[in-house]
Amino acid sequence: EVQLVESGGGLVQPGGSLSLSCAASGFAFGGYSLNWVRQAPGKGLEWVSYIGSSGTIHYAESVKGRFTISRDNAKKSLYLQMSSLRAEDTAVYYCVRDRDYYDSSGYFGGAFDIWGQGTMVTVSS
Amino acid sequence: DIRLTQSPSFLSASVGDRVTITCRASQAISRYLAWYQQKPGKAPNLLIYTAFTLQSGVPSRFSGSGSGTEFTLTISSLQPEDFATYYCQQLNSYPRTFGQGTKVEVK
Numbered sequence: 043e044v045q046l047v048e049s050g051g052g053l054v055q056p057g058g059s060l061s062l063s064c065a066a067s068g069f070a071f072g073g074y075s076l077n078w079v080r081q082a083p084g085k086g087l088e089w090v091s092y093i094g095s096s097g098t099i100h101y102a103e104s105v106k107g108r109f110t111i112s113r114d115n116a117k118k119s120l121y122l123q124m125s126s127l128r129a130e131d132t133a134v135y136y137c138v139r140d141r142d143y144y145d146s147s148g149y150f151g152g153a154f155d156i157w158g159q160g161t162m163v164t165v166s167s
Numbered sequence: 168d169i170r171l172t173q174s175p176s177f178l179s180a181s182v183g184d185r186v187t188i189t190c191r192a193s194q195a196i197s198r199y200l201a202w203y204q205q206k207p208g209k210a211p212n213l214l215i216y217t218a219f220t221l222q223s224g225v226p227s228r229f230s231g232s233g234s235g236t237e238f239t240l241t242i243s244s245l246q247p248e249d250f251a252t253y254y255c256q257q258l259n260s261y262p263r264t265f266g267q268g269t270k271v272e273v274k
Contacts, residue, residue, distance in 0.1 A: 077263070087203075087211065087254055089263040100261045136210055143217060151217030152258045153201040157210035 044068035044156055046120075046137045051161030058127050058165070064120040064137030064158055072115035075140035077154060078122050080133035080163075088133070091122065092140065105131075127165045134160040169193055169257050173266035179274040186242040188269045190255035195235045199259040202231055202240045205268075206251045214253075215240065245271070 050062040064076070075098075078090040091111040092100040099111055110123040120137055139156035142149060170193040180186050190200065198218040203211035213222045215231040218238055228243040242249055250273055255266040 086268045087205075087256075087265040089265065092261065092263070102262050143220070151199050151220075153213050153216035153222070154203070154211075154256070155213050155216075155222070157212070160210055 044139075046139065046156055046158035048135065048137045048158045048161040051135065051163045053164045053166065054127055055167050056128060056165055059123070059125040060127065060163060062122040062124070062135055062137075062161060062163070066118045066120070066137075066139075069139075069156075071118040075142075076113065076120045077138045077140055078111065078120075079136045079138050079154070079157075080131075081136070081160075082130075082133040085133075090135070093120070124163070127163075129165050132163060132165045134162050136160045168262055169196060169260060169264050171255055171257055171264055171266040173253075173255060173269050176267060176269060178269060178271050180245050180271060181274045182245055182247055184245045184274075186245050186249075186271060188240045188253055188255075188271075190233075190238045190240070190266050192236045192238075192257055196257045196259035198234045199257060200231075200233070200238050201256045201258060202229075203254045203256065204249075204251045205254065211254065242271075 045067045047065045054060045075094045077092045080088050093111045108126045112121045137158040138154045141155040142152045172191045174189045200218045202215040205211040214225050219231045230241045232239050252268045252270045254268050
């Protein structure tokens with residue numbers, strides 16, 4: 043079964059740090075790009091960060107300089123190191139697989155096809 | 168950044184109704200748009216990618232259309248399990264962005 047399982051969420055004080063992990067199973071982890079997406083309580087979805095299979099990285103402006111995404115293909119794991127946390131970082135954080143689709147003409151498009159169950163991060167004093 | 172605006176934000180409907188949700192992009196994104204369904208307390212689930220391609224396992228009552236800046240998600244005959252929140256997402260450029268969501272509620 044294709045699966046992503048996040049861990050590491052919890053309560054942290056403003057200005058603190060926290061590290062999230064995502065364990066993958068059931069697919070060739072090294073061949074896929076991955077993302078972190080978050081959802082504040084009662085709010086919509088917000089893309090946080092991307093790491094490609096070759097190591098290309100992108101961040102949302104709201105977390106740039108504070109969050110660091112990384113991966114360990116041997117361990118089939120994705121990570122998000124979060125520092126200088128703020129109250130507005132409070133959210134459920136999802137680990138998400140990024141899939142590219144191809145047809146006879148080449149790249150056809152992409153989508154976030156596999157989502158973990160999420161891990162809650164609460165930033166509060 | 169590309170802004171996605173969904174309409175309506177809330178929709179009241181009955182089982183059997185035809186439901187249409189619109190997603191407008193602030194600039195052209197070709198067909199690089201996906202739709203997701205999210206139920207309370209659960210992770211989102213991919214319904215449609217590349218604007219109109221149905222994800223494997225998704226019922227055929229769901230369909231998508233559009234290109235450029237205007238897209239639609241249609242549920243041809245709403246079923247009890249379809250009451251949920253729906254999000255569009257653009258995959259044309261970074262940062263990836265989502266629409267604000269459309270909550271489909273029981274009328």
